[in-house]
Amino acid sequence: MKTTRTTSLAIAALLAGCATAPMTPPELDQLTQGIMKASFREQGIATLDRLAQDELQQACSGEKPPSDAVAKRLEAAQLASVRWPADDVYLGDWREGEKLAQNGRGMTWSDPAGVPSGGNCYNCHQLAKAEISFGTIGPSLYQYGRLRGVSDPAAPASREMLRYTWGKLWNAKATNACSNMPRFGHAGVLSAGQIRDLMALLLDPASPVNAP
Amino acid sequence: MRRRALAFALVAAAFAWPGAQAQTGTADGIAQYRALLADGNPAELWEAKGELLWKQKRGPKNVSLEGCDLGQGAGVVKGAFVELPRYFADTKRVQDLESRLLSCMEAQQGFNAAEIAATPFGRGEQLNLEALVAYVSAASRGMKFRLPQARAEERQMFEAGKRIFYFRAGPYDFSCASCHGEAGKRIRLQELPDLTRNPGDGVGYAAWPAYRLSSGELWGMQRRLNDCYRQQRFPFPGYASDATIALATFMGVKSQGSVSIAPSIKR
Amino acid sequence: MQTRREMMTRSAAVTLMLGAAGVLPAQAQSAWNKGAFEGKSIDDVIKGLGLAKPVESKDITFTAPDIAENGAVVPIAASTTLPGVKRIAFLVEKNPTTLAGVFEFSDAVETSVATRIKMAQTSNVLAVAILGDGKVLYAQKEVKVTLGGCGG
Amino acid sequence: MSDPMRIRAQVQGSGAVVRVLMSHEMETGLRKDAAGKTIPAWHITEIVAALNGQTVMTAQWGTAIAKNPFTQFTLKSAKAGDKISISWVDNRGDKRTDEAVVA
Numbered sequence: 110m111k112t113t114r115t116t117s118l119a120i121a122a123l124l125a126g127c128a129t130a131p132m133t134p135p136e137l138d139q140l141t142q143g144i145m146k147a148s149f150r151e152q153g154i155a156t157l158d159r160l161a162q163d164e165l166q167q168a169c170s171g172e173k174p175p176s177d178a179v180a181k182r183l184e185a186a187q188l189a190s191v192r193w194p195a196d197d198v199y200l201g202d203w204r205e206g207e208k209l210a211q212n213g214r215g216m217t218w219s220d221p222a223g224v225p226s227g228g229n230c231y232n233c234h235q236l237a238k239a240e241i242s243f244g245t246i247g248p249s250l251y252q253y254g255r256l257r258g259v260s261d262p263a264a265p266a267s268r269e270m271l272r273y274t275w276g277k278l279w280n281a282k283a284t285n286a287c288s289n290m291p292r293f294g295h296a297g298v299l300s301a302g303q304i305r306d307l308m309a310l311l312l313d314p315a316s317p318v319n320a321p
Numbered sequence: 322m323r324r325r326a327l328a329f330a331l332v333a334a335a336f337a338w339p340g341a342q343a344q345t346g347t348a349d350g351i352a353q354y355r356a357l358l359a360d361g362n363p364a365e366l367w368e369a370k371g372e373l374l375w376k377q378k379r380g381p382k383n384v385s386l387e388g389c390d391l392g393q394g395a396g397v398v399k400g401a402f403v404e405l406p407r408y409f410a411d412t413k414r415v416q417d418l419e420s421r422l423l424s425c426m427e428a429q430q431g432f433n434a435a436e437i438a439a440t441p442f443g444r445g446e447q448l449n450l451e452a453l454v455a456y457v458s459a460a461s462r463g464m465k466f467r468l469p470q471a472r473a474e475e476r477q478m479f480e481a482g483k484r485i486f487y488f489r490a491g492p493y494d495f496s497c498a499s500c501h502g503e504a505g506k507r508i509r510l511q512e513l514p515d516l517t518r519n520p521g522d523g524v525g526y527a528a529w530p531a532y533r534l535s536s537g538e539l540w541g542m543q544r545r546l547n548d549c550y551r552q553q554r555f556p557f558p559g560y561a562s563d564a565t566i567a568l569a570t571f572m573g574v575k576s577q578g579s580v581s582i583a584p585s586i587k588r
Numbered sequence: 589m590q591t592r593r594e595m596m597t598r599s600a601a602v603t604l605m606l607g608a609a610g611v612l613p614a615q616a617q618s619a620w621n622k623g624a625f626e627g628k629s630i631d632d633v634i635k636g637l638g639l640a641k642p643v644e645s646k647d648i649t650f651t652a653p654d655i656a657e658n659g660a661v662v663p664i665a666a667s668t669t670l671p672g673v674k675r676i677a678f679l680v681e682k683n684p685t686t687l688a689g690v691f692e693f694s695d696a697v698e699t700s701v702a703t704r705i706k707m708a709q710t711s712n713v714l715a716v717a718i719l720g721d722g723k724v725l726y727a728q729k730e731v732k733v734t735l736g737g738c739g740g
Numbered sequence: 741m742s743d744p745m746r747i748r749a750q751v752q753g754s755g756a757v758v759r760v761l762m763s764h765e766m767e768t769g770l771r772k773d774a775a776g777k778t779i780p781a782w783h784i785t786e787i788v789a790a791l792n793g794q795t796v797m798t799a800q801w802g803t804a805i806a807k808n809p810f811t812q813f814t815l816k817s818a819k820a821g822d823k824i825s826i827s828w829v830d831n832r833g834d835k836r837t838d839e840a841v842v843a
Contacts, residue, residue: 132477140477141484141567148564152557159491159556166489170496172517213739216492216554232508232738241347241655242734244508246500282494291493298492350655350732357653357663358704363808365746366763509736510657534661535737537765537807552738588657588736620785620831625802661806680804684770688804691813696796697789698755698814704806706768 155218169287180286188283191276192294194301199271199308200262206310207317209303210236216298226298228307233289236310237317246289254312255319262312274311278304351510364455364532364584367539371456374449380430389425391418391457402461403581406570408474415478417569419543420561422453438560442544454530454541458583465580466527468573475570478563482571485564486516495553497568501525511588516572523582526572531587539584542569625687630714633679633687634724642716645670645725650715651702652729659707659733666715666727667700675718676701682711707733747840749815749824756818756842758789760811760826768803781831784809788827791815818842 132140151157165183168175175183212227214220230236233246236253253274259267276283279294293299299307310316375386375398391401392409406417412424426446427434437446470476489496497516500508504515514525521527530541540548546565550558558565624636634642651665666676676699678688688705699717707713714728743763749756762784769781787799797813815824820842827837 131473132480137477137480138484141481144481144563144567145485145488148559148562149556150559155551155554155556157556159554162488162490166494169494170484170487170489172483172487211735211739213737217551218557219551227739229738231735241732242509242736244506246503246506246508246513289499291495296492296494347655350653351657354653354655354657354663357651358661361759361761361810361812363761363763363810366743366761366808369746370743508738510734511736532808534658537660620800625800663810665812683804684768685802685804687802689799689801691797691799693813694796696791696794696816698816700814701797702810702812704810706766706804706806 152218154216154220154222165282165286174287183286184283187280187286187292187295188276190295191279191283192301193272193275194305199275199305200313201302201305201309203306203309203313203316203318205303206306206308207237209299209307210310211240225300225303228293228299228303229291230307230310238320239317250311251318253318254314254316255321259312260314262314267312271308271312274308275304278307347510358534358586362532362584362586363537364459364530364539364586367452367455367532367584368459369456371452371454371459374452375456380426380432382429382431384429386422386425386429386453388429389422391421391425398457398460400461400464402458402583403464403466404468406475406478406566406573407469408472414563415474415566415570417542417561417566418454418457419450419541420566422450422457423561442547443538451530451539451541451544455539455584458530458581461581462583463580465578466573466576468570468577470574478567478570479574481563482567482569485568486571491554493554495555497549497553499553516575519576519579522580523585524579526569526576527579527581528583528585528587530583531585533587535588540587621690624690625685627686628684630679630681630686633677634716636687637677637690637718639716639718639724640722642714642724642726645717645727648715648717648725648727650713650727650729652713652731655732655734656707657734657736659709661704662707662713662731662733663702663704664713664715665700665702666717667698668717668725670699670717670719670725672719672721672723673699673717674720677716677718678703678705679714679716680705680707680711681714683708707731709733742834742836745826745836745838747824747826747838749818749822749840749842751818751820751842752814754817756815756822756824758813758815758824760789760809762809762811762826762828762836764807764809764828764830766803766805766807766809770803784828784830786829787811789813790825790827791818792823793825815842 145160149157149160168179168183209228210230213229213232215224215226231240231243233244235243235249235251238251257270259270261267262271280292281288281290282292291298294304310318378385387396389395391398392404392407393401402418405421406415408415409421416424423434423437426432432446440447470479486497500513501516506513514520516525529545530539533540543560543565546568547558621636624633627633627636647668647670649667653663656662664678675690675692677690679686680688689703691701693699710732712728712730714726716724716726718724746761749758764784765782767779767782771779773779781803783803784801787801788795789797796815822842823839824842825837825839827835829835
């Protein structure tokens with residue numbers, strides 16, 4: 110507590126010291142960094158290293174998105190890091206996928222360590238028609254496989270769509286640098302097995318997402 | 322009465338919503354549910370308790386908070402909430418309602434502010450803070466936000482708040498803007514106010530503090546932000562820390578001119 | 589039927605009186621119908637309250653939302669202009685225990701009440717009106733309970 | 741110690757509408773705490789509403805009445821200045837009575 114108070118006094122001094130001339134943007138950045146450092150503390154599994162940004166997070170933290178050139182470069186780097194299913198098996202069990210899609214838990218400071226995370230899908234997307242409580246931050250994924258003509262996921266014609274979808278789930282930033290969607294595989298939020306189950310929810314013709 | 326009128330306006334708005342036809346039934350249902358709850362907000366229980374606490378002699382020094390200056394002069398409650406956060410010369414800090422109450426509890430009543438800030442929500446003196454926050458915010462119900470930005474310190478907190486709002490980090494890459502940077506979006510069935518601009522009367526910043534139906538508790542802005550950060554998968558923002566005050570300054574300035582309905586009632 | 593109802597009124601009034609006099613013993617629960625409140629089905633509750641088989645009636649006006657944004661708080665109301673209605677009970681078919689509450693009206697109040705209940709999941713909710721002559725009428729509505737927020 | 745209720749009684753026509761908010765946990769007895777221990781049921785069991793000392797409505801409640809309960813009912817005949825009192829008792833034997841004046 111003493112540290113917090115000292116730091117906040119230091120920030121107060123910094124604020125007061127610059128009262129005459131407006132701060133420059135770099136000075137404001139520095140002020141913000143000081144405030145962040147003094148304000149957050151570790152709690153449960155939510156450790157302070159989570160505040161250390163990678164290059165992509167930093168580039169996507171502005172009021173405006175980065176330039177097209179920067180975005181393209183970031184996307185290429187993210188795409189290169191995607192881990193494809195080693196055994197070439199893309200689809201798991203859509204029933205497990207539906208459970209994951211409903212589950213919004215995991216990785217908060219109130220979650221115990223070692224408990225698998227949910228996929229949070231319904232928070233932002235429409236999926237199966239029966240679930241009326243869905244978010245709209247992301248596009249509707251109802252009829253995802255059907256609309257993309259995936260009638261037989263094992264057919265060679267489906268392969269491109271399988272890879273595209275896997276890429277989205279593993280690392281959404283590979284196709285859209287500042288996408289709002291987490292990088293589920295890349296960040297270790299979901300395992301390859303869990304992503305397979307979500308793939309099945311989206312692409313298995315038997316999944317309620319693709320029910321006619 | 323005003324709240325009721327607003328609730329009906331919301332119902333009307335829901336019916337007029339030009340969005341996807343398939344969703345209209347659900348949106349109407351939710352609007353109807355909220356209208357049925359508009360009368361009889363349990364936040365009133367906290368308002369009443371808060372008023373008693375404000376006037377009661379408490380703490381090691383056994384004095385009331387009636388000498389507390391919330392920015393409008395000692396003891397003035399009405400109108401204080403819609404001008405916070407603001408700069409206070411005695412603490413040399415920009416403060417939101419909750420950090421200011423803590424300062425008063427320490428300076429005047431002799432409480433240990435750091436100890437209260439470290440107390441988990443919903444326990445001990447934090448329970449009393451909830452009630453005080455309900456009481457003070459209710460005294461500005463129907464008034465428009467007009468946060469002062471005359472001082473450099475206040476403008477700097479706005480700028481810091483803006484940077485914190487857009488700061489993406491953690492395992493999910495979330496920032497405040499991930500959910501509150503665009504109008505017309507929802508998480509599940511809950512509309513998300515666009516906090517990068519003025520979301521309007523009684524929406525977003527202008528709806529907190531609020532009674533939370535899910536937990537049956539009164540949440541101040543500090544707890545609202547704290548739970549946002551939990552869901553963002555961030556580390557824990559200290560109670561009344563400068564990051565939370567900077568964010569409140571950013572959201573409050575964006576909401577200038579909108580009418581406060583706090584304490585409201587929320588899912 | 590009549591006796592049970594009168595007993596309930598009297599014991600509640602006595603509770604109030606004793607309470608005011610400061611002599612209420614800690615466990616004074618005489619009137620609370622434990623059996624009915626522990627019922628896990630509509631039948632259990634009807635039996636627990638000692639009622640006849642309920643008949644659906646358009647004369648009971650029952651207000652409940654189509655969708656509850658939060659099952660922890662679901663606003664409901666029931667009223668009727670039928671003469672002779674002495675009590676209104678609210679039942680939630682799929683709750684762990686079915687009976688939410690029973691309201692008993694004197695002649696000094698309208699047979700109309702609003703309250704808020706908890707619902708564990710999507711379910712039929714019933715407003716059951718109990719008449720002085722032993723008749724039991726009901727109105728029902730399905731309330732969808734949705735999952736909200738980030739769910740974390 | 742329980743917190744006071746909020747009772748509003750407003751004249752409407754020849755009667756009055758009474759709205760009551762009570763401060764109570766209304767714990768179901770089905771929830772578990774962080775340590776996995778069941779939190780015991782704790783809820784209001786009985787309500788008595790009286791107008792000028794005369795009982796006008798009573799209720800029995802179970803665990804499914806929402807936390808911080810709200811109830812509304814209508815007096816057929818009431819005038820400004822009449823006294824309305826509400827009492828509750830819970831399953832622990834705690835009790836509370838609050839009063840309001842019809843306005």
